[in-house]
Amino acid sequence: MLDRRSFLGSATALPLAAPASAQALNSVPLPAADLYGRNPDAYWQALRAQFLIPTDVVNLNVGTVGSSPRPVLKAIFDGFEQTEQMTQAASEDYPIWGYGPWEEYRKPFADFMGARVEQMAILRNCTEANSYVANGFDMKPGDEVLISDEEHGSGEMPWMLRQRRYGVVVKKFAMPKPPRNAAEILNRINDAITPKTRIIFLSHISTATGVVLPAKEIAALARSKGIVSAFDGAHAPGMIKVDLNDIGCDLYTGSMHKWLFATKGTGFLYLRDRSIMDRVWNTIATGGYDDPTRMADRYMQIGSSCIPTLMGLNAAVALANQIGMERIEARGRVLADYIHAEMVKRGAESWTSPDPYLRGAIATVNLPGVQRMDLQDWLWTNHKVRIRGGNPSKLRLATPYYMSKADIDRFLGLFDEYRKLKGIA
Ligand SMILES: Cc1ncc(COP(=O)(O)O)c(C=O)c1O
Structure with missing residues (x-):
């Protein structure tokens, strides 16, 4: 829910990137179909470039709303013109x-x-x-x-x-x-x-x-x-x-x-x-x-x-059809499994099912002792990392296909820093 405080916060906290023009939306080509077979990391990185989200922003909250990539924005802008x-x-x-x-x-x-x-x-x-x-x-x-x-x-x-x-x-x-x-x-x-x-x-x-x-x-x-x-x-x-x-x-x-x-x-x-x-x-x-x-x-x-x-x-x-839903689903799962395992290593209680049949691209953990709103605000305001959760101490970590392992590692490093800062074991 966007209350007044968070609205003002979001309007003032981060410098805004220059908006992309409808022309510029064409300027980043989609990855070649065979790149995935040759170099999966490069493939996902090329897809990351389709999103206007600045490279230093990590969005672990697609669960609230996604960001539309260039081909979608282009279709919308062209649609209005037409x-x-x-x-x-x-x-x-x-x-x-x-x-x-x-x-x-x-x-x-x-x-x-x-x-x-x-x-x-x-x-x-x-x-x-x-x-x-x-x-x-x-x-x-x-x-x-x-x-x-x-x-x-x-x-x-x-x-x-x-x-x-x-x-x-x-x-x-x-x-x-x-x-x-x-x-x-x-x-x-x-x-x-x-x-x-x-x-x-x-x-x-x-x-x-x-x-x-x-x-x-x-x-x-x-x-x-x-x-x-x-x-x-x-x-x-x-x-x-x-x-x-x-x-x-x-x-x-x-x-x-x-x-x-x-x-x-x-x-x-x-x-x-x-x-x-x-x-x-x-x-x-x-x-x-x-x-x-x-x-x-x-x-x-x-x-x-x-x-x-x-x-x-x-x-x-x-x-999504061009990438393939099987590939997207598998990628989201691998990333969610990784962030989940790392959080469990750090002592988090898992609210994600141990049964792979019940798992997708969202990992959820509970961290008694951590105030999730304080952590959420700290991550976003100081470090451009977005997460969401539920009070008092649940974190919901959503991993879209374009996220990299390095993005997740950045979040994990910051989480460790936050715990030290607050003296949380
Ligand atoms: C399970 C579920 N249902 C409904 C909604 C509401 O979706 P919308 O804002 O598209 O109406 C959400 C949004 O987070 C949701 O998570």
Whole structure:
């Protein structure tokens, strides 16, 4: 949350780099396809150069928001130049989305996520998509939704609002910290299900710990009991390879601005099939929302929205495809495993699962005795290293593919210095 203090701090603390012009965005070539095989470090370094983040800044907090690389920014800037000429081909075409199906922007992202275009609605962020889920189903007072104690406010609050206003009951189970394996999570969910559970709504990747939940197994458990399964995948696109139709859940939401590095203001809602769509009411509506011939795009009837945003999304998908999601996922894991192991060596308590199946590119550790806000401020204000965590002493360390081992070593060295400075053992 950006409070006044941190806003003023960020406006004054660091010298600003000169902004890149739209022309300059072309000036750094992407690495040649065969460079990875010859020299993986050089390959990742060349990708690092696609990001405008100054070389002396280390951003271990992609978990909050990503930085869009040059090809994405170029697509956005070019998109504005092109669309604002108002020379669209047909007399009814205007530079806005929010009224039509816009398949040219839904399809590449749907393909990327293992879904069909008719299952995918592009929205403006994950919060909006989560609100669609929480508001969408007809539920009676007393009907239950089951969530975990690690949901983001944008996942939990839409349900809390519905509880306060309409008497739906929000039930929470405690996630183990850390979960030893998938069975431990599934048992907790199973134990919390009651005859009144209508929906299970969970993060696919926990914002609190980075644990990757066993989504496919959870969806199967829900289905076996006639319960709707919905996942908040804000952290998933661009961090791990996702195959939505393989997961088999009913609904799935997410953001593309974090790990996919797409434009801020991109989110999505996936709905498995028509039988689910027929049960999910729109939250925002304009003409076409109730057209029975339309599939997921009926949830995109939300009023005027920004086309260059979607052009940036397509460029972000193209870049991730060019690198390859397997490669991106593996790289994020190697880096997260490294930072995690180094922190554990330093006495940290791990909140990251020991089971590789439940791990992604976020490592989370708890450090009793360390005030995370003090450390976070010290790192950023004095050393241009960004981390985030939770009070009092949890650190969440997110490792995007473009980060180097040297970046992580810089953080680790600073962490050691901080502990000495504060006399922490
Ligand atoms: C799990 C989760 N859900 C939802 C959100 C909200 O995403 P957005 O800001 O794109 O609405 C976040 C953001 O950090 C998140 O971590």
